[in-house]
Amino acid sequence: MKFPKIYSLQHIANLLECEFVGDASFPVQGMNEIHVVESGDIVFVDHPKYYDKALNSVATIVLINKKVDCPEGKALLISTDPFRDFNVLTKHFKPFEQAAATISPSAKIGKGTVIQPNAFIGNNVVIGENCLIHANVSIYDHTVIGDNVIIHSGTVLGADAFYYKKRPEGYDQLLSGGRVVIKNNVGIGALCTIDKGVTGDTTIGEGTKIDNQVHVGHDTVIGKKCLIASQTGIAGCVIIEDEVTIWGQVGTTSGITIGANAVIMGQTGVTKSIEGGKSYFGTPIQESREKLKQLANIKKIPEILNKLK
Secondary structure, X not given: OEEXXXXXXXXXXXXXXXXXXXXXXXXXXXXXXXXXXOOOEEEEEOOHHHHHHHHOOOOOEEEEOOOOOOOOOOEEEEOOOHHHHHHHHHHHHOOOOOOOOOEOOOOEEOOOOEEOOOOEEOOOOEEOOOOEEOOOOEEOXXXXXXOOOEEOOOXXXXXXXXXXXXXXXXXXXXXXXXXXXXXXXXXXXXXXEEEOOOOOEEEEOOOOEEOOXXXXXXXXXXXXXXXXXXXXXXXXXXXXXXXXXXXXXXXXXXXXXXXXXXXXXXXXXXXXXXXXXXXXXXXXXXXXXXXXXXXXXXXOHHHXXXXXX
């Protein structure tokens, strides 16, 4: 998430009421999670296990809960609770805005696009040309939709990321300030849910088709011309490359990559990153030919045991 202008390190420290290490005029351009940070961004870290990863990342400002040696060319914001203060920044730079109407006056809707009754279009949404948005679709603020997109009834684009920190009093949510971006010629079935990024974009690539009742988690990037069948659940921060086929009731863990042209058979649990160009099945996931051989051999066990009697 980029800020509307460049701020000084001193300005951000004042917002958070925290100490800083570095030049007071050090430029701050935005804030992002570790997997999408760019130069000029703030990244937060609140556990020693991840200090080195954050300090050596592309991010140039690290919001951290301990004074450490600051790498050259970077700055630190010293916070007693980086998770909380990351939320403070999200609230400040991307505050919730109540919609003034069912279709927000700030939404931009392209020529030839049809929006059926009871659809909700939030603030600063952009919808391209010749789209069809069916009844009872909810499109949250800042979502971007390309041309020739069809979205069926009951689908929700832009709900919050499922991202929590456990505290003694309960779970504290990391606020979402990102977007959902839907490219041209995408089809999305009924009752799907696509969560926005925490600070970046959840992206559905051009020409991808998604069946009914599919969930896509925050910051996931789906490539071009993928097919995703019903009741699939894709976790956050997953990369699905081009022309992947995912059949029904597949589930994935977070932070993995599914290679281009992979085929994942129904009810598979994708527990790790997988190469493209192959077919997969089972939980834990394996190449489908090997897994099916194993299942066939299991069926032979009673016969083998009878022979041993």
